[in-house]
Amino acid sequence: MATVAILGTLDSKAEEHAFVAEQIRGRRHEVVLIDVGTGGEPQIEPDFSRYDVAAATGLDLKPLLDRHDRGECVTAMSEAAPVFLTRLAKGKKIDGVISLGGGGGTAIGTAAMRALPIGFPKLMVSTMASGNIAHYVGAKDIVMIPSIVDVNGLNRISRVVFTRAAGAICGMIEQNVNEGAGKPLVVASMFGNTTTCVNIAREVLEESGYEVLVFHATGSGGQAMESLIESGMVSGVLDVTTTEWADEVVGGTLTAGPDRLDAMTTAHVPAVVAPGCVDMVNFGAPESVPEHFEGRNFYMHNPQVTLMRTNADECARIGQVIAKKANANEAPVVIFNPLKAVSEINAEGKAFYDPEADKALFSAIREHAKIEVIDMDETINSPAFARACAERLLQLMERSD
Secondary structure, eight states, X not given: OOEEEEEEOTTTSXXXXXXXXXXXXXXXXEEEEEEOOOSSOOSSOOSBOHHHHHHTTTOOHHHHHHTTOHHHHHHHHHHHHHHHHHHHHHTTOOSEEEEEESHHHHHHHHHHHHTSOTTSOEEEEETTTTSOOHHHHTTSOOEEEEOSSXXXXXXXXXXXXXXXXXXXXXXXXXXXXXXXXXXXXXXXXXXXXXHXXXXXXXXXXXXXXXXXXXXXXXXXXHHHHHHHHHTTOEEEEEEOOOTHHHHHHHTOSOOOOTTTTOHHHHHTOOEEEOOTTTTEEEESSGGGSOGGGTTSOEEEEETTEEEEEOOHHHXXXXXXXXXXXXXXXXXXXXXXXXXXXXXXXXXXXXXXXXXXXXXXXXXXXXXXXXXXXXXXXXXXXXHHHHHHHHHHHHHHHHHHO
């Protein structure tokens, strides 16, 4: 028997959450009702009140409620609920969480869920689930189920949706998970243009007894990798595809945000970093490229993806960011510069060959780095470069044990 946290606005959606609680109890699991409502009084008795939740961040909720500013209240609960739910999870008081909501309830519920580790069962039934849910899910494994109708009472549609959702969270909790042989984890960032490098490096690392998890550096992929690093599950980072910083600096579509490369510092994890694919900024179809980039060097990766070559000024800024992010990590970090090409299409004779931009990139890294920087007269996908990165990471991880 497990315990499911049912988190919701029990002032406006008590009947719906009570129905889900009944379904879960019918599967012989216990429930913990948590009220995060900020309107009227809860319509059912919670196990933890909104005041309990607010106290997790030291918030005096009553003055806030008295002002009747819904946006302010939802924001406050979105900050307190993650702290409160994390404490319950760390204390092994709950084994999973489910919530039902509209806009406000979804904001609060998913904020709390994003604070929980990957693998912890979390499910959100939401009116918002049929649209763009990236800002609700973030880099976590939150299951989003469209409510179809509004979360407003029980009817022939909502009963079906809520019943299936209750069954889903129970199934997630009941299912035994085989996490593998328990090998230490290394994470690696990869793009199509660095696939060869990562595949060779992965073989070296796996031969040494590590399990390598590869993340596609598409914005959400980088965020997911950062989240896993931050969780403390990772022994080493092979971040050879830092291309998302090109999109962040220049304004492309695949940025992972300004916190990319911070998790290794937060978790004190050894890392090998390289400026892989920072020669390219990602856009959609050609017509999606902003007009102010007219005249730049473009490469059609496919009909849906247009790549733009970064120029010398942009490369210098990217190099400075990479160096400063690496400097911040107190665990051992080494930056590798592949002087002959940072991507498959950056080598001499290829579409994005630009010695001036490359020089600006490598010079900025060397100028701002306070850690070891290794220049190799290789392309990023050469076997020599890939093996050198993997072998140095093995040394760094051994040193930090």
